Amino acid sequence: MSLIGEDDKPANTLKESVLNEEERILAYNQINKMMKRLYKEARLVHGDLSEYNILWHQNQCYFIDVTQSVDIGDQLAYQLLQRDCENITDFFNKLRVPGILLPEDLFRTISGVDVEEAEMLLKKDSSVVTYVPSPMTSPVKNVERRKS
Ligand SMILES: Nc1ncnc2c1ncn2[C@@H]1O[C@H](COP(=O)(O)OP(=O)(O)OP(=O)(O)O)[C@@H](O)[C@H]1O
Numbered sequence: 001m002s003l004i005g006e007d008d009k010p011a012n013t014l015k016e017s018v019l020n021e022e023e024r025i026l027a028y029n030q031i032n033k034m035m036k037r038l039y040k041e042a043r044l045v046h047g048d049l050s051e052y053n054i055l056w057h058q059n060q061c062y063f064i065d066v067t068q069s070v071d072i073g074d075q076l077a078y079q080l081l082q083r084d085c086e087n088i089t090d091f092f093n094k095l096r097v098p099g100i101l102l103p104e105d106l107f108r109t110i111s112g113v114d115v116e117e118a119e120m121l122l123k124k125d126s127s128v129v130t131y132v133p134s135p136m137t138s139p140v141k142n143v144e145r146r147k148s
């Protein structure tokens with residue numbers, strides 16, 4: 001991956017950047033879409049997403065530190081996605097961005113599953129939860145539980 005920045009100087013993280021109101025809304029909407037794409041297209045959850053692991057460069061957000069991201073079928077995926085959603089929501093709430101989603105609503109729009117439903121699925125079966133990837137249907141419909 002090439003350097004995101006200018007003249008060999010890396011771009012600031014979102015934490016370090018000073019965004020005006022319009023830019024804050026833009027960044028929030030971009031992140032929302034990027035989290036969805038990561039989940040639905042790459043079938044990954046970042047797992048350590050926060051203002052410290054997002055760069056802001058030329059009006060565009062970039063996720064970094066993606067090496068610890070997990071497959072959406074991973075046992076920890078829902079938990080990590082929940083934390084990612086909370087981090088992002090907290091950050092933009094502190095910046096007083098209007099009309100942002102609650103973390104649980106962000107979680108649902110990304111995963112297609114309610115937080116409670118996800119927690120129940122994990123509690124109900126402590127053995128492996130496997131999601132059979134299928135581009136035709138949502139992951140919810142493809143949950144298979146297997147006893148270890
Ligand atoms: N400006 C940048 N352009 C391209 N890739 C970057 C840039 N900054 C960071 N990265 C990538 O993201 C990875 C993680 O960077 P980061 O600054 O989060 O370091 P870190 O070691 O994870 O620190 P921390 O534990 O504090 O998050 C780097 O190893 C690099 O691959």
Ligand SMILES: [Mg+2]
Pocket residue numbers: 052053064065
């Ligand atoms: Mg980092």
